[in-house]
Amino acid sequence: MKPAPFQYHAANSAADAAQLLGDLGDDAKLISGGQSLAPMLAMRLVRFDHLVDISRVADLRGIDRNNGTLIVQAATPDVLVERSDVVVASVPLLTKVTPLIGHFQIRNRGTIGGSIAHADPAAEYPAVAVALGAQMECLSVRGTRMIDAADYFVGIWSTSMESDELLKAIHFPVWSGRVGFGVAEFARRHGDFAIAGAVAAVELDSGNVISRCSIAMFGVSGQPERALSAESHLLGSSVGEISPEEVGRLAIADVESPSDDANMPATYRMSVAASTVATAWTNALTEAHHG
Amino acid sequence: MTDTLAAPTANTGGARFVGQRVQRREDLRLVTGHGRYTDDVVVPGMLHAAFLRSDIARGVINSIDVSAARQLDGVVAVFTGADFNAEIREHWVDFEGPGGDASPFRVLADTDVRFAGDPIAVVIATSRYIAEDACELIEVDIEPSTPVIGADAALAADAPVVHAGRADNIAGAIPAAADPVLDEIFANAAHVITETIDQNRYLCVPMETRGIVSQWDPFNQELTVHISTQGPHGVRAYIGRALGIPENRIRVIMKDVGGGFGQKMFMIPDEVAVVLAGKRLGRPVKWIEDRRENLMSGLHARDDRMTVSFAVDDTFHILGVKCDLIEDVGSFNAAGSSSIGFVGLLFPGPYKIPRVGFSAKAVFTNTCGRCSYRGPWMMETAAREQMMDIAARRLGIDPLEFRRINVITSAELPYTTAAGLVYDAVSIDGSLEQAVSMVGYEAFRAEQAAARAQGRFIGLGLGLYVEPSGIAMGNMSSEAAIVSISVNGDVTAVMSSGSHGQSLETTVAQVVADRLGVDFERVTVVQGDTAATPFGPGTGGSRSAVILNGAASQASGDVRTKMLEIAAHVLEAATDDLELEAGNISVRGTPSKGISVTEVARIAYLRPQELPPGMSLGLESHARYTPNAPFTFSNSCHACVVEVDAVTGGVKVLRFIVSEDCGVMINPDVVEGQIAGGVVQGIGGVLYEEMAYDMSGNPMNTTFVDYLLPTATEVPIIEYGHIETRSSTNPGGFKGMGEGGAIGSPPAVINAVADASPTSSTGRSSSRCRRRTSAPPSTLLADPAE
Structure with a gap:
């Protein structure tokens, strides 16, 4: 379990990393925390002639609140997201999901941008990005562009970024007012990728009518799944009008191609997903009420 | 909780330290x-080995071309079976003795490959990185054929043989003996209950994988071997015979070893290849088995299926049992890996079972070979204790009541089992009652009913056994x-x-x-x-x-x-x-x-x-x-409480209680540590760990992403009860208990999962929660398909 030979490049800045990606082309891969890439390299499941290390790049780390947006630089370790006062005050859903990622040793090394760019369909951060409508700031020698989370995840371990682009930062919209957030997942063991999970966000008006809501599931298919029809049913309804179980049923009805394999049949995975949606939704509502 | 204190040890010195929780010196x-393991051994001039392994389960090797690998900068040598296999003079370990139907063996695959992971070539290079690079340059042409996967395939009438030259795939067998008395018992019994119990393949998984540093000194004609092993003398004797080196010219050193659990009782061919390579080159060679190798080819364990029939009278006394066991021992199984003899011998365990009929087969398949694993014979307890619950439910009585009716009590000692084993200094019913008292059995039944009324499903399982320790x-x-x-x-x-x-x-x-x-x-x-x-x-x-x-x-x-x-x-x-x-x-x-x-x-x-x-x-x-008996019997009872989630099938272990009687305890902390380790392995084997093969013979669980071990978050605080009944086999009154934790825990967990099901009283759950693993979604309580 030793990787094949590769050339190591330590990037000095985000621009430097983009330049290296531009120069080296498809033979190069970014590495930050290495929590997914390093084992794949060690088992020679993947190989690259060049690794561009962005873990020490100062302008790729950090968390900033800019009016209605929380900007998290891509190479910020999970543990800093988990413990950030700015994050909990701005996008508390990130604070809630982070402890579910692996174990603390993994969160010390793993980065939020690594998780999102790796695009594992069972990962928590991509689902949060999709649920909240985050914008992905992507950088290349050709310039910067923003990709909406809804367009970013295109399949298992696959995004709409070009091979010369790096994920520079994630821009999360800040929800304010009578808002609440919830997460629920089921994994074989604590810290494992979930068999299915869900995140939910809700905003209530003064009359306890749902004025804004979002639900996304993870682990259920090739990418995070937004539960759009469930959301449209909920929008404008009063709290309690639609039961959490019904929300779960509506949510899974939106999943067109659920993951299906011999060990985890789709029917089972979807019933777990519905249950996690119900729990996440209930938690979000409870928080909006009392928060 | 300790029921009985050790008597003072008269005339043999005081007891200042024995019995105390002395801080472990280690x-x-x-x-x-700061332990020193095999990978910490660094020798000047040391080279590194890496193996090219077959990714095909069964096939003929047409050609092996190592020329490109040999030319890679940093590669010192590449060896294949043609270089090594004829070097082996005698292949037998002390445990088996010479002759007989020894396990199939070769250092490296030569004519054919027989499991995915079978070593084909070994590269010796200046670093492990280069050695692995060179493995990719070896060109092997294998003509694949349909592998023998699973015991049924091995026993099929037209099954190909795993090992060429053998008549069939039978590695060992105990034929069913005609027993008209037992047949009569079954013919006249009020109840006959039959069930087939499956046990999934799960592994020892030591924290430290295998490792060896072999140094041949051609000038002194001396071999020094640092190895991660359970027995350095066995390694020395084996190498001496295999390579024709006088034993007194071989020094084997075992420093800290990060667990063996049976996997490291004997050398495997990979380690022999490293010794041969070092001797051929006259240079020290190190090989550290990586985790994927350990999981794929470092020897497997368990993987049994047993059909058990109980004949029971109308007062719920067991009159006789019939058992038929099939073990899958893979391809190149280790010495002592088949336990068919012990399973039959030990099956009656803690109960008064007057007559036992037993037959068994161990079969070869195109999978990684089997080794001993902490209680290698534990299928006797795993199957028997599941059968106690299954039979009790079919008879309409509580599993505890059924055990109380049949358990061997202290008043009946000494007791001779149907197989002729004599128990004297045991407390089987004492362990059962201590565990039942600690778990609060009656209160649990009330709590379980109340929980079900709220849509929560909790269950309690017992595992009672007698452990044959101090095997001499x-x-x-x-x-x-x-x-x-x-x-x-x-x-x-x-x-x-x-x-x-x-x-x-x-x-x-x-x-x-x-x-x-x-x-x-x-x-x-x-x-x-x-x-x-x-x-x-x-x-x-x-x-x-x-x-x-x-x-x-x-x-x-x-x-x-x-x-x-x-x-x-x-x-x-x-x-x-x-x-x-x-x-x-x-x-x-x-x-x-x-x-x-x-x-x-x-x-x-x-x-x-x-x-x-x-x-x-x-x-x-x-x-x-040597002790004055071949077995020193200890006894124990495990009680497990679980909650099963009705939607996800997720199983949470809420409590785990072990009542143990290992005689005079030398150090209760060590006793409890041994119990805990075994229990965690049992919880893992039931709920998380499984080494599965697909029908092409590909191992599906070769990393810790796929082979799930229980972690601290999945295991409850284990509660211990102690009974100290002095053993009569040795002056200290000690008994062994190192394996029992892994023997009693699997059926306790399985029984608890079955007991959580609201349909368990019908007996339906017996087949539903029987193994392979009790992992979701198989643990779902309400399967719409049924």
């Missing part, structure tokens, strides 16, 4: 990360100790077998300190180096507490006797009037009249004129010990 280095037969019959007190009064105990996690550096020192009447701190234990230690078989069969400490006790007793004789001579007193305590020998009732152990040692070595006339010099004894 902890300082191991807990702080064949090469495992004895252990030896050399105990000496040096000129400064310090004590050294040189032991024939060593610890790979059993805390022997601590427990042997406790026993020796008590026998010699000295402080624990003055005793040092030496182990794991064939240059220093007498022959021993290594760990296995829960032997060390009984046999190794028996040897330590015997040698210490000799030294103690001699010390007292010297002191009696110096003090002009009778030895019977002397007291030996805390490093001082004094005349009973006259504490001022005494002599220190150190002073006695100085007389023994430096002032021979002060010795009693005719006495030999020195304070040392070399004793070889």
Whole structure:
């Protein structure tokens, strides 16, 4: 379990990393925390002639609140997201999901941008990005562009970024007012990728009518799944009008191609997903009420 | 909870340390990360090995081309089966002895490959990285054929044979014997209950994988081997025979070992290849098995299926049982890996079962070979204890009641089982009742009913067993100790077998300190180096507490006797009037009249004129010990409480209770640590761990992403109860218990999951929660398909 030979490049800045990606082309891969890439390299499941290390790049780390947006630089370790006062005050859903990622040793090394760019369909951060409508700031020698989370995840371990682009930062919209957030997942063991999970966000008006809501599931298919029809049913309804179980049923009805394999049949995975949606939704509502 | 305290050990020294929770001496280095494992061994000029393994389960090797690999910069040599296989002179381990139907063996695959992971070539290079790069340059042409996967395929009438030259895939068999008496019992029984119990393949998974550093010194014609093993003497003897090197020119060193659990009892072909490569090159070679290799090809375990029938009378007494066992031993199984003999012998376990019919087959398949794993025969308990629950439900009585009706009680001792084993110093019903009391069985039943009314599903399972510890037969019959007190009064105990996690550096020192009447701190234990230690078989069969400490006790007793004789001579007193305590020998009732152990040692070595006339010099004894019975029976009862999530099928272990009777406890912390480790392996085997193959023979669980081990978050705080019934087989009254945790826990967990199901009273759950693994979604309580 030793990787094949590769050339190591330590990037000095985000621009430097983009330049290296531009120069080296498809033979190069970014590495930050290495929590997914390093084992794949060690088992020679993947190989690259060049690794561009962005873990020490100062302008790729950090968390900033800019009016209605929380900007998290891509190479910020999970543990800093988990413990950030700015994050909990701005996008508390990130604070809630982070402890579910692996174990603390993994969160010390793993980065939020690594998780999102790796695009594992069972990962928590991509689902949060999709649920909240985050914008992905992507950088290349050709310039910067923003990709909406809804367009970013295109399949298992696959995004709409070009091979010369790096994920520079994630821009999360800040929800304010009578808002609440919830997460629920089921994994074989604590810290494992979930068999299915869900995140939910809700905003209530003064009359306890749902004025804004979002639900996304993870682990259920090739990418995070937004539960759009469930959301449209909920929008404008009063709290309690639609039961959490019904929300779960509506949510899974939106999943067109659920993951299906011999060990985890789709029917089972979807019933777990519905249950996690119900729990996440209930938690979000409870928080909006009392928060 | 301790029901019975150990009686004071009269005439054998005091009990200052035995029975105490003495801090483990190993902890300082191991807990702080300063242990020395095989990968910590670095030798000047050392080369590194990597193996090219087959990714095809079964096929003929048409060609192997290593030329490109040999040319890679940094590669020193590439060897294949053609280079090595003819070098092996004798292939047998002490455990099996020569001749007989020895397990199939070759160093490297030559004509064909027989499992995915089968080593084909070994590259020796200046680094492991380069060695692995070179493996990719080896071109192997294999003509694949349909592999034999699973016992049914192995036994099929038209099954291809796994090992060419054999008539069939039968590795071993016990045919069913005609038994008209048993047939009569079944014909007339009020109830006959039959079920087939499956056990998934799961593995030892030591934290430290295998590792070896082999140094051949051509100028002295000496071989030095550092190896992660359970038995360095067995390694030495085996290499000596296999390679034709005199045993006394081989030194095998085992330092800290991060677990073996049976997997490291014997060398595997990969390790032999490393020794051969180093000898051929005249340079030291290191190989550290990586985790994928350990999971894929480092030997597997379990994987059994047993059909059991109970004949029961109308008062719920078991009249007889019939069992038929099939073991899948894979391709190149290790010595002693098949347990068909022991399973039949031990099946009656803790119950009065007057008659047992047993038949079994062990079969070869195109999968990784099987090895021993902590209680290799545990299918007897796994199947029996599941059957106790299944039968009880079908009979309409509570599983605890069914056990109480059939359990062997203390009043019935000594008890001879149907297989002829004699239990004398056990407390089987005591363990059952202690565990039941600790778990609060009656209160649990009320809580379970209340929970079900709220849509929560909790269940309780029991696992009761008798453990055949201190196994003393064949090469495992004895252990030896050399105990000496040096000129400064310090004590050294040189032991024939060593610890790979059993805390022997601590427990042997406790026993020796008590026998010699000295402080624990003055005793040092030496182990794991064939240059220093007498022959021993290594760990296995829960032997060390009984046999190794028996040897330590015997040698210490000799030294103690001699010390007292010297002191009696110096003090002009009778030895019977002397007291030996805390490093001082004094005349009973006259504490001022005494002599220190150190002073006695100085007389023994430096002032021979002060010795009693005719006495030999020195304070040392070399004793070889065998217990007075082939088994030292301990007993235990496990009780597990789980909650099963109705939607996800997720199983949470809420409580785990173990009542253990291992006789006199040398160190309760060590006893509880051994129980905990075994229980965690059992929880893992039931709920998380499975090594599965697809029908092409591909192993599906070769990383820790796929092979799930329980972690601290999945395991509850384990609750312990102790009963101490002195053993009669050895002077310390000790019993082994190293394997029991892994034997009793699997059926307790499975029974608890089954018990959580609201349909369990119908018996339907018996087939639903039977194994392979009890993992979601198979643990779902309400399957719409049914």
